[in-house]
Amino acid sequence: MPPSLKELIQNLSLLPGIGPKSARRIAFFLLEKPQSTAERLADSIGNLKAGVSFCQICGALTEQDTCMICGDISRDISKICIVETFIDQIILENLNYYHGLYHILGGTLSPLDGRGPKQLRIDSLLTRIRQPKVEEVIIATNPTPEGNATALFIVDLLKNYSVNLTRIGLGIPVGGDIDLLDSETLKLALEGRMKIEKHVDG
Ligand SMILES: [Zn+2]
Numbered sequence: 001m002p003p004s005l006k007e008l009i010q011n012l013s014l015l016p017g018i019g020p021k022s023a024r025r026i027a028f029f030l031l032e033k034p035q036s037t038a039e040r041l042a043d044s045i046g047n048l049k050a051g052v053s054f055c056q057i058c059g060a061l062t063e064q065d066t067c068m069i070c071g072d073i074s075r076d077i078s079k080i081c082i083v084e085t086f087i088d089q090i091i092l093e094n095l096n097y098y099h100g101l102y103h104i105l106g107g108t109l110s111p112l113d114g115r116g117p118k119q120l121r122i123d124s125l126l127t128r129i130r131q132p133k134v135e136e137v138i139i140a141t142n143p144t145p146e147g148n149a150t151a152l153f154i155v156d157l158l159k160n161y162s163v164n165l166t167r168i169g170l171g172i173p174v175g176g177d178i179d180l181l182d183s184e185t186l187k188l189a190l191e192g193r194m195k196i197e198k199h200v201d202g
Contacts, residue, residue, distance in 0.1 A: 005031070057128070059104035059121045061086050069093070069102060076100045078135040080128060082154060084108055084142060088178045092140065097187050100138070103128065108146035109153055117153070125154075129161055136164045138193055142177045143169045159198040166193040 005027055012023035030038045054060070055067035062068070069075060079100025083089050089102045105120045129137060139154055141147035155165055168189045169178075178186065 057124070058102050059086075059106060059124070060089055060102065074099075077133050079138060080125075080134055080136075081138040081140050082125070083140050083178070084147065084150070088140065088142075091178055091186070092190070095183050095187050095190070098190055100136075105141070105150065108141060108144075108150040110146050120150075122157070126157070129158060129163055134163055136166060138190075139165065139167045139196075140169065140178065140190075144177065155196055155198070165196040165198060167196055168193040 008027045008030075009020065009023045012018055012026050013020050015023075018026070030041070051063050052061050053063075055062045055065075055070055057066050057070040060067040060069065064071070076099050079098075080103050081089075081092065081098060081100055082103045082105060083092065084105055084107060086104055089104055092098055092102075103121065103125050105122075105125075107115055107120060109115060109117065109120065128134065137154075137158060139151045141150045141154075151167060158165060181189070
């Protein structure tokens with residue numbers, strides 16, 4: 001096998017959900033297509049990393065310093081919805097139901113994978129919550145063991161702040177990730193979010 005083909009297959013197999021077999025199939029597919037197809041794909045991958053970065057406020061992907069949601073003055077700035085990933089934010093946003101702001105953690109706490117609070121966007125979350133206009137923090141991490149542990153961590157972290165804490169998903173089946181739910185179920189989960197009682201120190 002030519003080294004360039006071998007290298008492409010190796011790189012493709014690093015992508016999530018793509019095993020060596022699929023990587024080979026994609027590589028051969030590209031070989032059979034005109035040069036322009038492969039070039040367009042290569043360009044869009046290159047442009048992605050060059051042009052897209054994280055919103056300085058919420059951590060969403062954006063081509064500006066701040067994302068469209070953080071920059072939209074019609075949003076309800078009294079609410080911040082905490083999600084694990086940018087994909088979760090897009091899914092909630094597509095419901096066209098919630099009009100507050102978001103905060104994207106960038107994953108969940110997972111000590112076994114070496115992900116602690118420092119690996120998540122926790123510091124910037126605290127900075128935002130100190131702003132007096134924030135009244136409600138909606139925790140929308142997934143109802144998985146990691147998502148629940150992360151939710152508990154956030155509840156503990158925010159217990160001395162004067163914001164209402166709510167958690168979506170008490171109606172979501174356990175283990176049902178946000179990206180696997182239909183929009184009606186998700187809307188109900190958001191609508192029926194439950195207030196979390198805080199055990200304030202002192
Ligand atoms: Zn943003």
